[in-house]
Amino acid sequence: MSTTPSFTHSKTTQAIPMFNPTNELAIIGYHNINKALEGVLKSGTYISGPAVLKFEEAAASYMGCKYAIAVSSGTMALELSLKATGVAAGDSVTINANTFVAVAEAIIAAGGKPHLVDTDAKNWQMPKVFTENTVLASHLYGNASAAINSNTNILIEDASQSFGAKLNGKLLGGFAPITAVSLYPTKNLAATGDAGVIFTNNEAYAQKCRALRNHGQTGHQLHQYCGTTGRMDDMQAAILTLKLDHFERFLQERRHLAALYTHKLKDTPLKLPVTEPNLEPATNLFVVRTKYRDALRSHLEKQQIASGVHYPTPIHQMPAYASLPWAQVSLPEAELLALETLTLPLWVGMTEEQVNKVCNEIYRFFEDGK
Ligand SMILES: Cc1ncc(COP(=O)(O)O)c(C=O)c1O
Numbered sequence: 317m318s319t320t321p322s323f324t325h326s327k328t329t330q331a332i333p334m335f336n337p338t339n340e341l342a343i344i345g346y347h348n349i350n351k352a353l354e355g356v357l358k359s360g361t362y363i364s365g366p367a368v369l370k371f372e373e374a375a376a377s378y379m380g381c382k383y384a385i386a387v388s389s390g391t392m393a394l395e396l397s398l399k400a401t402g403v404a405a406g407d408s409v410t411i412n413a414n415t416f417v418a419v420a421e422a423i424i425a426a427g428g429k430p431h432l433v434d435t436d437a438k439n440w441q442m443p444k445v446f447t448e449n450t451v452l453a454s455h456l457y458g459n460a461s462a463a464i465n466s467n468t469n470i471l472i473e474d475a476s477q478s479f480g481a482k483l484n485g486k487l488l489g490g491f492a493p494i495t496a497v498s499l500y501p502t503k504n505l506a507a508t509g510d511a512g513v514i515f516t517n518n519e520a521y522a523q524k525c526r527a528l529r530n531h532g533q534t535g536h537q538l539h540q541y542c543g544t545t546g547r548m549d550d551m552q553a554a555i556l557t558l559k560l561d562h563f564e565r566f567l568q569e570r571r572h573l574a575a576l577y578t579h580k581l582k583d584t585p586l587k588l589p590v591t592e593p594n595l596e597p598a599t600n601l602f603v604v605r606t607k608y609r610d611a612l613r614s615h616l617e618k619q620q621i622a623s624g625v626h627y628p629t630p631i632h633q634m635p636a637y638a639s640l641p642w643a644q645v646s647l648p649e650a651e652l653l654a655l656e657t658l659t660l661p662l663w664v665g666m667t668e669e670q671v672n673k674v675c676n677e678i679y680r681f682f683e684d685g686k
Contacts, residue, residue, distance in 0.1 A: 331620035332661050332670050335502045339665025340566060344558050352554040363549050364530065371553035374560050375513055379487060383522035385514040386548035387529050390476045390498020393512035394422035394452070396546060397494045400516075400524040401450060401470050403428045408449040408642075410468075412442030412461070413630040413650035415454035418498075419474060420631050423452070432632050434647040436462065439590045440603070440657070455481065455488050457626070458504070458570070458599035459591050464491040472496065479504045480567045480598035488598075494521050499552075504567065504600050505559055511552045566664045567598050573662050573671060574599035580675040584682055587656075601626055605656040608681075612658060615681045621674055624659035 341349060356367050368386050375384035387393050403409060405427040411419050413432040420430045428450070436443040441461040442453055450470040453463035455478035464473060464483075475481075475489035476498035482488070489495035497503075499511040514525050524541070527534050532543030559566075574597065578588055587605035591597050603626060606612060613623050630650040632643040660674055 332622060332674060334622040334624050334659070334661050334663075336663045336665060337501050337506055337508075339663065340506065340559065340562070341508075343565070343664070344562055348558060349555060352558060353551055356550045356554050359550070361550060364547050365550045367550035367553040367557070368548050371548070371557045371560075372513075374557050376515070378560055378563070379489060379515045381490065381515050382517045383515070383519070385516075385522060385525045385529065386553060387512045387514060387525075387546045388548055389510040389546075390474075390496060390500060390503075390512040391418040391422050392529070392544075392546040393496035393498065393514045394419060394472075394474060395425045395544075396525045396528045397472050397496045397514055397516075397521075398422060398426035398428060398450070398452070399528055400514075400521040401472060401494060403450055410445055410447050410449045410451045410466075411631075412454055412456075412463070413632055413645075413647045414440070414627065414653055415442070415456065415474070415631070416476070416627065417631055417634060417636075419452060419454055420634075420637065422496075429642050430631065430637075431642065432630075432645055432647060432650075435649040435653050437649045439592075440605075440653055453492070457589065457601045457603045458574070458597045459589060460488055460595050464488075476500075476503060477600045478598055479600075480563065482596040482598075483592065484594045485596075489515055493518050499556060502600075504570065504598050505556065505563060507552045507559075508555055509552055511548050511556065513548075569664045569666075570599045570662065571597060573666055574602055576668060576671045577602050577660060577662075577675065580671065581678060584678055586678065599662060602660045602662045604658050604660065605653070606658065607656055609656050609658045612678065612681050616674070616677055619673075619677045621677060622661055625654075625657055626659050627657075628654055630654050 372384045403426045407428045408431040409423045409428045410431045414435045442463040444462040444465045446467045451466045451468040452472045453461045454474040455461045471492040473492040473495040478488045494516040499507040528543040529546035532539045532541030534540040637643040
């Protein structure tokens, strides 16, 4: 009952993998991708070139905001967003304990100190908080965090897992003055390598992020800030622009698959995701809960069905941080969620038969006396 299965996302021999990012590329058409990549190669500009500018325009237009700043990863997008808003040495930044560890890394890289809050037991998201700290609200799985309604001076959104979701008709990422999004290959808007993007309407924030991603440069050989190498390359930008053209279709598929899972699993003992009635989700991860998580994973693995855990260890219990003073907290909901959370396979191109197979095996597991 307690053995943790050893499989990972990258195992390709399983009949049903966790993700399959190649379907999106097939839908776009490899001839179109080859043409776009050939254009980049022939342009002779491979970083911060015309393809990056084109992607930034398309991304800002999708988000309905003034500036999109293309960067090298979601973690970089978070770090630069924090620095642009003025997070300084020793500043606390409030985050959820059950978000991805990159959020804590970015705060520390920006000179700040993570301040962890417990998970909302109702929807497994970061709750609304009252604080003078900067609040960095990660929306998880494709759903929305109420932390965007926090009473705070500075709010940053992390829409990495919920890019494309709409709350009251407005895209997540459009609620804070600055938003970071990961474009990692398994995300809703997925690059074929590392990439990220920052959204803002604030010109000063945009200028600072642009400078910081390029060694703090503000003019020819003039380095106003201590920056970094955080730029996006043109090959990724060219593919991402094509992906954006098909993004609504990809989101529809994700929503359809999530609705199928929800419908088919409603009579199992699993706890299913709870979304706000005014939320149009953008399911990146179909996350369920059960106290029999590890046994269910083992059962699925035996049937050649992959599954994931996002995430098995809350940030304050990670070896990297567990001994640090700010990690000396007890956050019971986040700790319980880490033991119970289970992510089922979901990707663009997954068939209804595959969803059925996963659900049937889950029924079989619980019928066997759980
Ligand atoms: C919620 C969240 N924030 C930040 C990140 C970091 O993004 P990246 O891996 O592109 O650096 C991720 C990526 O998995 C994420 O899921």
